[in-house]
Amino acid sequence: MSALCFSCSKHKDTADVCPEQYSTDNTHIGTINDVFSDVELTELAFDGKYYPKTIARMLIESDKIFIGDNKDNVYVYSLDGSPISSSLSMRGEGPGEHPFSMGFSWNPHSGLIEILTPESIMFYDEQFNFVKSSKLETRVGKRDRKCIMFYSIFDITSDLHLLSPTSASERPLRYVIYNSAEEKNVGEISYEDDVWWYSNMQYNKFFKMPDGQIICHPGALLPYSYVFDPEKITLSKLIELKSSGDEISREYVSQISGNDATIADYLIECEKSIPLTTIITPVKLLVTFKRGNSIRSFFTVIFNRNTDESSEYKFYDGDKRIFPTIMDATEDYAYSILEKSFIEDNPSLLLNRKEKIAELSSFDDESWVLLKYKFKD
Numbered sequence: 246m247s248a249l250c251f252s253c254s255k256h257k258d259t260a261d262v263c264p265e266q267y268s269t270d271n272t273h274i275g276t277i278n279d280v281f282s283d284v285e286l287t288e289l290a291f292d293g294k295y296y297p298k299t300i301a302r303m304l305i306e307s308d309k310i311f312i313g314d315n316k317d318n319v320y321v322y323s324l325d326g327s328p329i330s331s332s333l334s335m336r337g338e339g340p341g342e343h344p345f346s347m348g349f350s351w352n353p354h355s356g357l358i359e360i361l362t363p364e365s366i367m368f369y370d371e372q373f374n375f376v377k378s379s380k381l382e383t384r385v386g387k388r389d390r391k392c393i394m395f396y397s398i399f400d401i402t403s404d405l406h407l408l409s410p411t412s413a414s415e416r417p418l419r420y421v422i423y424n425s426a427e428e429k430n431v432g433e434i435s436y437e438d439d440v441w442w443y444s445n446m447q448y449n450k451f452f453k454m455p456d457g458q459i460i461c462h463p464g465a466l467l468p469y470s471y472v473f474d475p476e477k478i479t480l481s482k483l484i485e486l487k488s489s490g491d492e493i494s495r496e497y498v499s500q501i502s503g504n505d506a507t508i509a510d511y512l513i514e515c516e517k518s519i520p521l522t523t524i525i526t527p528v529k530l531l532v533t534f535k536r537g538n539s540i541r542s543f544f545t546v547i548f549n550r551n552t553d554e555s556s557e558y559k560f561y562d563g564d565k566r567i568f569p570t571i572m573d574a575t576e577d578y579a580y581s582i583l584e585k586s587f588i589e590d591n592p593s594l595l596l597n598r599k600e601k602i603a604e605l606s607s608f609d610d611e612s613w614v615l616l617k618y619k620f621k622d
Contacts, residue, residue: 263469263485267530267548267555269518270489275556277568278596280547280621281579286601287615288608289582292328295320297613300582302448303572306351309371310615311358312582313448317346319358321371326615330373332360341375343367347411350398359398359406366398366406366425379425381408391415397464399451401475407434409464412444418465422478434480441498442466442512443505446521446533449573454527460484462523466498466512470525484525486532492518513538527576529620545571566591569616579618588614 289297289312297320302313309329310322318336321329332349335342347361357376360367364383368376386392393415395408404426410417418437421430440463447464451473454460459473461480468487471480488494493515501508512519516537524531530548543560545568558568569581585608588594594616595601608614 263482265484265550266487267484267553268487268489269492269546269555269557272546272555272557275558277558277593279556280558281596281618282621283619284594284596284598284601285617285619286595286604286608287324287326287617288585289322289326289613289615290328291609291612292331295328295331295333300572300613303580303582304351304449305573305575305580306353307356309351311349311351313349317348317361319346319349319360321358321373329371332358332369332373335360335367335369335373335375341367341378347394348396348398348409350400350406352400352403354400355403359400361395361398361408363394366423368425380428381423382430386413395421397448397450399461399473401478405431409450417443418463420463432478434478436463436465436467436469436471436480439469440465440467441493441495442508445519447523449524452525455576456527460525462525466493466519468495470523470530484530486520486523486530492520492534524571524574526574529574529576531571531574531579533571544568562593565593567593569594569618577620579620581616581618582613583616585610585612585614588616 297312297314299315300312301315304311308324312320319332323329338344343360343362345362347363350359352359357368357370365381366379370376384393391414394411396411397409399407404424406423406425407420408423409420418440419433419435422432424431443465445464445466447462450461450463452460459475460470460483461473462470468485469482470484472483473480501511518534518536520532520534522533528550530550531545533543533545536542541561545558546555548555560566560568571579571581573580585605588605592602
């Protein structure tokens, strides 16, 4: 694959009809006990030097937990919560170090952790020993042109990567195909025609199914999820979330007047349902929405991809948190990470199980806890 050369942009399939279409029109209200049958708790241990202050992103790959904080520092844990390494050990200006990180990836083809900086991809093993770097085709914005910076990576091979431009970059609504061995961009995939607005809260953009299928949901406000073909390097529409009367639509966004900042502010305050994140498993589509500018307005709708049934789960009931932020999911499990003290104050997150509350009490007070929820059959 590293020998591929693209003479033009790659574009998504523009077919109007998606094989899978979902709507919240017939969604019923559910509770956490309706969707999960059990929850397992794993304390993330402190290694004596580094520990996450915040949790912004979580991936479970290759029997390891990769956690990104809000500055995209990376912490690696085993599934039993034992610390393995942290990118903070390589923060700096010296050889193999990175002064700033924009995003990260774990590459299953090379077994390396990749850290995006404004200028390069830095490659490390799982202990954060430096392996190599690759200089990116980025630029700092000036008055006469926009910048080009990247904030996430999806790995096609050891050397071929899809890079997501930041929302402030020139032509942000695309994936840039980058060859790290040759240190050059070799093509792109545009999804601009489908986008209603430039950004949402989507960080994990690619979901690998057990049969090898790769489904993509870009980091923008749009109704589609796509199948990504790593051989042809194309996107084809697979899933459409159809707008109901309560939800935002392309037509609604197009009628908002003002500059980009004004429109962004309006969407933050908007009382219509706006999809923020999408997680896709072989049997479920999990979409988190908001209605307003507070996390108390958040809710998750879970669609069954086999039956088209759907249920809505509100985050809050009054002052109490009653449903978690799902950060990753498989066919059988959903994962979240929360602070011990927060879980103690909101026992519904433990399905109100007395034995789970007792187990939590044995953890250190300042600990982060991985919650592994078992989906009901």
